Amino acid sequence: MSVLLCLPTQIDSAVIEMLAESGETHLIARRCADLAEVLAGARARIATLAVISEDADFLDLTLISELRQYVGVAIVARPCAESGRSATSSTYSSRDLRAFGNVEILSPLPIEIVARIRAVQTIAEFSPHQLHNGNTSKENNEGSLVAVWGPEGSHGRSTLIRDCAVLMAQKDQVRVVDGDVRSPSLAQFFDVEESSGIIGVARMIDQGKKPDIDAIFSELSAEFCGVELLAGMNTGQRWREISRPVADRIWPVACADCALTMVDLAGGLDEHGERIDRWALSRSALERADIVIHVASATPIGLRRLIEHWDSSREQGFAHEAIVLTGVRSTALGVSPMFHARDVLHTVGITDIPIFGVREERGRLDRVLLSGTATTRAYPKSGYSRDLERVCAWIEDRMRLCASISP
Incomplete structure (x- = not known):
């Protein structure tokens, strides 16, 4: 089990440095420059999880839904000016990342990202049969x-x-x-x-x-x-x-x-x-x-x-x-x-x-x-x-x- 990374340079370097210290860099399948490279790696099935920055160009529901056909998706929220405070990952982003559906939301703290990457060794990440592309269920307030x-x-x-x-x-x-x-x-x-x-x-x-x-x-x-x-x-x-x-x-x-x-x-x-x-x-x-x-x-x-x-x-x-x-x-x-x-x-x-x-x-x-x-x-x-x-x-x-x- 391995991970595709698409993170800002500073966070990416910190994550790789932490993994290198513990000899766990083998968990990274590819460090991707953009989402096109992430999608290519997902289609090639070289990883089970994609960790993506919220700031990545062209990150939207359509692309995430396509990625979810091949890998699990975790989005790293955008750092804010107050990111030094103790907070949950949901306090960092300027938009509601939960609207993207079946994705994980991580804080921009490298130590938390590393902890999630290490978890791929111990949990089953994703299988295609878990995915349902269409959500046609009806809410109570819908006519x-x-x-x-x-x-x-x-x-x-x-x-x-x-x-x-x-x-x-x-x-x-x-x-x-x-x-x-x-x-x-x-x-x-x-x-x-x-x-x-x-x-x-x-x-x-x-x-x-x-x-x-x-x-x-x-x-x-x-x-x-x-x-x-x-x-x-x-x-x-x-x-x-x-x-x-x-x-x-x-x-x-x-x-x-x-x-x-x-x-x-x-x-x-x-x-x-x-x-x-x-x-x-x-x-x-x-x-x-x-x-x-x-x-x-x-x-x-x-x-x-x-x-x-x-x-x-x-x-x-x-x-x-x-x-x-x-x-x-x-x-x-x-x-x-x-x-x-x-x-x-x-x-x-x-x-x-x-x-x-x-x-x-x-x-x-x-x-x-x-x-x-x-x-x-x-x-x-x-x-x-x-x-x-x-x-x-x-x-x-x-x-x-x-x-x-x-x-």
Whole structure:
């Protein structure tokens, strides 16, 4: 058993000197200049523990989570001006290192670091099966999370989220999260300036800081009935800035002290074939979600895409609780379009699941988008709004069921 060191020169020299005096320098597998070297040594499995300075460049939750796949991690807190006093390691750091999760926190005193290094001879440090990358457990103060997604080309998904959120906000506090990693657009649908709210939250989490929940939501007009919006990435090209460990910690923040949080997820979901996963945010939300709604266009092409995506996502272990078909009209599917749509889906085995239809009212949808309001506010008695009321009633029933079976 041995250790990877990545410490400031002064502390590193003191630690090595103490180990040399007792003939224990063999416990150090490598003295690393940076975290890239630490990660390389961890992947090569030449050590069981990495002792890293809090001041190391690029130290964040994402890197620590990757290191934890191979080695145990101990972080040496940053020395403060008062470091000469007798104190525990938690009094040294300027940030809460415990936010990084399953890591040890050491004081910057060389004698304590040496004592920890010597302990690798007597305790089992780490084995890969001890690690669980995703943390999807639910805290007591978290409300329900509704994941809304579907195949690529699911036209009307963002409109559906906006209008359902406004309807339900008349009864409960509702938040909306733009988690689309391809074409985020909810800022436009809620008529606010483009921002990178979700990126800002991700950065604070990645750096071990507590997100300021009151400052991260976009300020919406009264037309949206108090809905809170966590805006998306501005562009889908920024998906690399949210790793899976960070994504798993976004939902407790987004759902804290709120009855309902709805997240808009990108259409499609590739199999996880690369080390860097474009769909990490989607996978995290789907695993954490209490309710999953699958949105597709009510057209022959939309139904084909829905069936293909349904089969693919089921193979990956994701369940579905309801389907919403948007843009329902006779010109696309013939007379009685919902009858034909359900018949097609039942033929391929998609049964025993609610299938809702939302009729096409393109002119009204265009007008409310230009005027910066919600369709259910501008046209509350329209057929479109009545269709959404049925969807919202089902969501409310599912929320009550989830609440009744929660521990």
